[in-house]
Amino acid sequence: MYSSFRKKLFGGDNVVNLSDVRYLPRWIILIIDIIILIISLFLSTYIIEKITQTEFIYHKDEIIIFTCIILSNVVFMYVFKTYAGIIRHSTFIDLFKLLVSCFCTMFVVGSVNIVYFWVTGGKFILTPYLVLYFIISFMGLFLFRLYVKEFFHIVREYRRSTLKKRILVLGIDEQSIAIARAILDNPSLPYHVVGFLTQRTDSKRASLLGKPIFAKSKIENNTKEELLIDGVIIVKEMMSKDEMNSWVNLFLEKDLNIFKSPSVQKLRDSDFGGSIRNLQIEDLLNRKPIKIQNEEIKSRHFNKTILVTGGAGSIGSEIVRQVAQFNPSLIVVLDQAETPLYDIELEMKEKFPHIRFKFVLADVSNKHRIEPLFQMYNFSMVYHAAAYKHVPLVEENPHEGILVNVLGSKIIATLSSKYHVNRFVMISTDKAVNPTNVMGASKRAAELFVQSLQNVEGNTTKFITTRFGNVLGSNGSVIPHFKKQIEAGGPVTITHPEIVRYFMTIPEACELVLQAGTMGKGGEIFVFDMGEPVKILDLAKRMIKLSGFEPNIDIKIIYTGLRPGEKLYEELLSDGAKTLPTHNEKIMISKDPSTEFNEINLLINLVTKASIRRDKVEVVKLLKTIVPEFKSNNSIYEVLDN
Structure with a gap:
């Protein structure tokens, strides 16, 4: 129940995390519901008196009538157990129970009012008052549950967002939207989508999945601290090599983490989250593969x-x-x-x-x-x-x-x-x-x-x-060697600043x-x-930045001199x-x-x-x-x- 909440409250721990509260006792929910019903009675009374300027109740003791109405409502609440569910997990069934409970109250009180009219020739309460009370009480009970549900959702999302990496999704096409939706629908993933990023400039006031769309200039003109983002997630298959390099250069310049997402075809995979990983240098050097027969x-x-x-x-x-x-x-x-x-x-x-x-x-x-x-x-x-x-x-x-x-x-x-x-x-x-x-x-x-x-x-x-x-990735090749050096905290060793390789x-x-x-x-x-040969110094700098470090600040680059038999440029012909x-x-x-x-x-x-x-x-x-x-x-x- 709420024992963990109570222990924190009275056990000397002054920090109470709302998301740790499991659920309130049923009697507290029932008391809150009764308070809402009482407020509904007074609100209905106020409205009827203002509209009709007449007596809406024909009984000499209003308190008895009001008490009977509240008791009737409570009886049906007990019958339908409207207070038994966990409010922040309310469903359509809970809403339907509230509706039936309020309707039964109106029906029973209205029926008694009619019988009273047959016996005495007069009513003890105005019928429109009952209808108004039914509407206000139902809306009050419903809105209470809706607000609690939404409040816990906001608290939960805020807590998650503070622990997760705040990311933008690159692109506003169907692939990008599908990736964003998959992340939003999976609360276990360590990512929180805060918006979309596009090259286009006509989407500033539009939104997708309730998230804003940022133009490229927004990234160019602001720091990641100003934007409140940690990184960007990209779908590599959707871009050419030149587009990829252009975006990556910008993200690295802004010290943003770059994550690579699988394509939409892999979204059905249950291990979708495990397929999202940091962009690797191999992803930037890769070209269209040979089409073999x-x-x-x-x-x-x-x-x-x-x-x-x-x-x-x-x-x-x-x-x-x-x-x-x-x-x-x-x-x-x-x-x-x-x-x-x-x-x-x-x-x-x-x-x-x-x-x-x-x-x-x-x-x-x-x-x-x-x-x-x-x-x-x-x-x-x-x-x-x-x-x-x-x-x-x-x-x-x-x-x-x-x-x-x-x-x-x-x-x-x-x-x-x-x-x-x-x-x-x-x-x-x-x-x-x-x-x-x-x-x-x-x-x-x-x-x-x-x-x-x-x-x-x-x-x-x-x-x-x-x-x-x-x-790339072969035994003893430069990229695995650089990765080991970066993981060890450096330095990254290069034989010569001008050396290039295919x-x-x-x-x-x-x-x-x-x-x-x-x-x-x-x-x-x-x-x-x-294609074009790659300068090994540029390769090393990019690998260091992709690992979240700054070249020659966090990870040193040192030159060891050409090894025996090594040359600056390789040739294919x-x-x-x-x-x-x-x-x-x-x-x-x-x-x-x-x-x-x-x-x-x-x-x-x-x-x-x-x-x-x-x-x-x-x-x-x-x-x-x-x-x-x-x-x-x-x-x-x-x-x-x-």
């Missing part, structure tokens, strides 16, 4: 046996996920990293229990371990994603980079040709273009070898290479790989239109390379120079032998012979260029 790709994978090397890595594991959707007969997932391989095994068996998988722990540079797989399974497609990719580590250990990136690629590609695999798709990198480090040069050497196999006599395999830039998402990268494997005729290097368009406007074919098989095979054998001897200098020297455009930068191997 699913039917054509499905025919290449349906009921086929597929090999994915490096299948536990960021790219390889996503290739496995996407290929599994096309119902192949078997997917062989190969990787030398034990724990990630086990993780992807658990994930695939849970998500695709109907697909047959084989998880192989092996090193791609071990031919004796790899060849039995080609002998045992009739692979139709090979996706070669296995590689060492961290520039500083490979620069320190060039011999290891050669064994995996070059020898491993040679073994997988040669076995694919020997066992007549239909298509071999190699995943390369933009660092292979005009390389300044061992990792990039090793990938370029692998590209040259794979291309050379295409024209070897007797070969039936189509060798295809895909080349793209940095992948970015794409993991699903985009893998769609490119699947599309290339479908459209390739053999010997091509496919490159992706990655070699100097002098030409591109050919494809039927997908986002994918092009790079016409890089190629090398004859015998020549590149001889050089690959020499650099492999040097790697086995752990002769780092000889390894890099031979790598520079294989890739003439390889010029070391910020590295001990720069002397070899002289």
Whole structure:
């Protein structure tokens, strides 16, 4: 009941929270109702006397008549239990009970009045008075409940709004209204919608869902303290990249939190609230994904046996996920990293229990371990994603980079040709273009070898290479690294203030790989239109602001200098390379120079032998012979260029 309220009131706690009061005792509600009835009697008396200027009651003792009317009303209140419900949760049924109670009172008193007239020839009360009393008493009882209900609603909403984030919803279209309605209808969400935000200027006096509509200028000309808001919620799917960046720049400038909402299609999901999250930097860098021809790709994978090397890595594991959707007969997932391989095994068996998988722990540079797989399974497609990719580590250990990136690629590609695999798709990198480090040069050497196999006599395999830039969220990439640094309170470390990189998402990268494997005729290097390069310093600043901090105030940014082999700008095309368009406007074919098989095979054998001897200098020297455009930068191997 009201015990918690009473304890606070008499227990020394001077702060009483109205929303903690459960409900008042029934007898208190009944007393309040009786007071309303008495007031209704006097109000009816006053009105009748003013209108008629006559006696409305014909009995010598008014008190008796008034008491009888009140008692009659109370009896029917007891019969219909009008005082029993919790007022702030009153419903139409409670309203109907009040109506019936008041009507029965009027009917009974009116009937007694008529009987009294038949017996004595005169009435004891004026009939219009009863009708007026019925109307006023019902309205009084009803308004009392309505005001209490609304009062508690206001108190509850005020309390919630003080604990919740006060947000604006960006947009006034159906999507935005649906999102706002879903938030308003779900009191458990930690957000309180205070209005809508639009680019339009003709909606200043309009409102939606009872909330005001703010023009963009309102945000531009006021601080968030003046506007009394904490953040803005956006539906990313409703905006272009340029619109998104424009709004986000404004919100970040005003220190507003930016929340991303799911689309209307996901509103039916019971976990809608969990889908609202802080806007991530990936959301701003993301572009329209490649539109792949699913039917054509499905025919290449349906009921086929597929090999994915490096299948536990960021790219390889996503290739496995996407290929599994096309119902192949078997997917062989190969990787030398034990724990990630086990993780992807658990994930695939849970998500695709109907697909047959084989998880192989092996090193791609071990031919004796790899060849039995080609002998045992009739692979139709090979996706070669296995590689060492961290520039500083490979620069320190060039011999290891050669064994995996070059020898491993040679073994997988040669076995694919020997066992007549239909298509071999190699995943390369933009660092292979005009390389300044061992990792990039090793990938370029692998590209040259794979291309050379295409024209070897007797070969039936189509060798295809895909080349793209940095992948958002991949293991060891800059964005997860920055996130960890920001979560730790900084500093955020950047090698150089002018360094820039291309970015794409993991699903985009893998769609490119699947599309290339479908459209390739053999010997091509496919490159992706990655848009504009991103300045890493700007990326870091945005990530810090999106996390609610101020760059160089809350989170410091420090420069560590370029790492060995690192360059400021990455390229997707070699100097002098030409591109050919494809039927997908986002994918092009790079016409890089190629090398004859015998020549590149001889050089690959020499650099492999040097790697086995752990002769780092000889390894890099031979790598520079294989890739003439390889010029070391910020590295001990720069002397070899002289």
